[in-house]
Amino acid sequence: MSAFYQQACFLQSASTTKTLPPEQGFEVAFSGRSNSGKSSTLNRLCQQKSLARTSKTPGRTQLINFFGLPDDKFLVDLPGYGYAKVPNKVKFEWQRFIESYLRDRMTLQGLVIVMDIRRPMLEYDINMLNWAEAHQLPVHIVLNKHDKLKHGQAKTALLRTRHQLKNYSNEFSVQMFSALKGSGVEELSNHLDKWLQPPEKYIGISSDK
Ligand SMILES: Nc1nc2c(ncn2[C@@H]2O[C@H](COP(=O)(O)OP(=O)(O)OP(=O)(O)O)[C@@H](O)[C@H]2O)c(=O)[nH]1
Ligand SMILES: [Mg+2]
Numbered sequence: 001m002s003a004f005y006q007q008a009c010f011l012q013s014a015s016t017t018k019t020l021p022p023e024q025g026f027e028v029a030f031s032g033r034s035n036s037g038k039s040s041t042l043n044r045l046c047q048q049k050s051l052a053r054t055s056k057t058p059g060r061t062q063l064i065n066f067f068g069l070p071d072d073k074f075l076v077d078l079p080g081y082g083y084a085k086v087p088n089k090v091k092f093e094w095q096r097f098i099e100s101y102l103r104d105r106m107t108l109q110g111l112v113i114v115m116d117i118r119r120p121m122l123e124y125d126i127n128m129l130n131w132a133e134a135h136q137l138p139v140h141i142v143l144n145k146h147d148k149l150k151h152g153q154a155k156t157a158l159l160r161t162r163h164q165l166k167n168y169s170n171e172f173s174v175q176m177f178s179a180l181k182g183s184g185v186e187e188l189s190n191h192l193d194k195w196l197q198p199p200e201k202y203i204g205i206s207s208d209k
Pocket of ligand 2: 054
């Protein structure tokens, strides 16, 4: 378990471009359908139960939330897409804000897309992947809720998703994960290390928890 991500602290929320923190260092954003477990994935990665707020009610995260790590590295929790109960006007505004964040943020190194392993690669996910490809933004897909499937079914979902990614031209990777059980957390932190480049002193250092 990486000691680096355990240092994460809530920094600030943003609801408009003007309220975004200054662009410095490197950051990675977590996106995905509402209720796929983005906030739970962040909490598991950072080994903190309530760093990002989680909920059974989809659409809980309505702001872009920034978490700071040592050495000017940041993790960013984006609002979930595909949440139907929000009025269209609000949805449109969010969408514009998130799109401008993803397009213009110079410090953004990559995008983690969290999907429910039982329903990966739905329409919104594919839209996001197409968008990332068009903007040459590297993507790492986390197939979360692995614990909900038998191992064979989960493996099939992984292979099928990997196969679908073959059509994309930019950097894409995929892994299984369970925010509930903690499986896959090391694979995720190793991947993020490539994007965020933590200070030397954290590389290979794990906590004993
Ligand atoms: N079984 C299981 N449930 C999970 C897992 N990860 C998240 N959940 C549950 O899924 C629900 C949604 O989790 P969140 O982390 O709030 O999801 P989110 O994607 O951040 O949701 P929004 O912020 O609303 O977009 C909660 O009830 C979590 O407890 C997992 O790995 N396994
Ligand atoms: Mg959330």
